[in-house]
Amino acid sequence: MSSLSPPHPLPPLERDGRERRSEDTRRALIAAGLDLFGDYGIKGTTSRMLATASRTNVAAITYHFGSKEGLYLAVVGSIAERMDQHLLKTGMPDPAAVAGASLSAAAAVTVFANLIDHLAGLMVDSEEVRIWARIIVREQSQPTLAFETLYRGRMERIQGMLASLIGAAIGSDPAAADTKIRAHALIGQVLGFATSRESLLRALGVKRLSPTHRETIRRVLRQHVEACLCRTRPASA
């Protein structure tokens, strides 16, 4: 017997099978948590609901995540991971890079508009993002430990990036409160389509947004962003 082999290696197939099954259970619980925590909140979601939706059982929650709260944190963690993947796809560079590279105002506006358009696309097109939105909205008005996970390096980075671009676009200090507030207002326009969805649907008199509606939303947001960044001083018509 080679000394390099572990003393009691499990048969690979059986071990893989077990690990695979365990991982499947974890995934199923997290997927159920994404749906249910968003709809009903932490307390409103019962272990039994999670067990049924995930086609597992109540004991699995404690076994894999320690508690229902542990599962919630894992759910938020999975959102954070997916956010990171989406952020990579935007090709969003480091805020510091933008601050360093002296971007022209026009270029900054273009980058900003593209970024907003990308976020708007996610917000109105992606069912996945809409599911997160409910959890994030809850964390905004009643932050738990999980807010830190969502904010640090993610929302923080978007906010910093937008502030840098606004700085370049209108010649303001990216670190100034004024600039940060501008970034917040502009991103608020986008988020409104996730957070106030029900109002929008009622105003439009529809049950769901059509592709045309979605295109209009993106076009309007782009126009608004460009208008706000190219015209920083109030002026009458």
Added chain:
Amino acid sequence: MSSLSPPHPLPPLERDGRERRSEDTRRALIAAGLDLFGDYGIKGTTSRMLATASRTNVAAITYHFGSKEGLYLAVVGSIAERMDQHLLKTGMPDPAAVAGASLSAAAAVTVFANLIDHLAGLMVDSEEVRIWARIIVREQSQPTLAFETLYRGRMERIQGMLASLIGAAIGSDPAAADTKIRAHALIGQVLGFATSRESLLRALGVKRLSPTHRETIRRVLRQHVEACLCRTRPASA
């Protein structure tokens, strides 16, 4: 004994005392509900929490409102009443009136900006409105029966009013989806300061907004509204 007198009139003082006390209990429960339902949701708020916060008792909820859900509906009803009072104070005329009176574009922008400023003031200055916001945000992402109360004649009226003003400002049809979406985007900017408050506070690195921050918010929103309404076509810097 006059035949006009009821057979067994209660002594006025005692009757007033009872009615007063009953009304006080109802008020106290509704006030507790405003705070607690916003923070913890319907299910997350327990009868015991409501009884303790209102300095009444669990039985009073069932007695006065039929059930915890009944109290929730009463809480939303009280929000609706207060919204109406605030709407009156904005001096907001009927949307139809604006649609009828052919307002000049410049005048429409001014009225719109004042309206947004008024709403922004409520959103950032009024503790009361911030408490509503949490309940309304919940209703947006998970509407209950109560959403109807909030929407009909209230949010609906604001949305309609904004759409009419946008119509006058940029010469579009107030009933068109494009116009409604513009209204939604612009109001979203304002609402973002209520719904994404935690992000804003973190970005600014403060625990609460200073008076200067609030002034900045209102100034930025006014500038953005004016920019968006005076410049409907995208243009490079």
Added chain:
DNA sequence: GTCTATAGTCGGATAGAC
């Protein structure tokens, strides 16, 4: 109209068989 005591239900977590 108020409030204490309690009935009946359902919650999260666990023990122990498989």
Added chain:
DNA sequence: GTCTATCCGACTATAGAC
């Protein structure tokens, strides 16, 4: 690792004294 059966605590709603 999974899952059934079960514990115990907390919940809502109610009954009945005041």
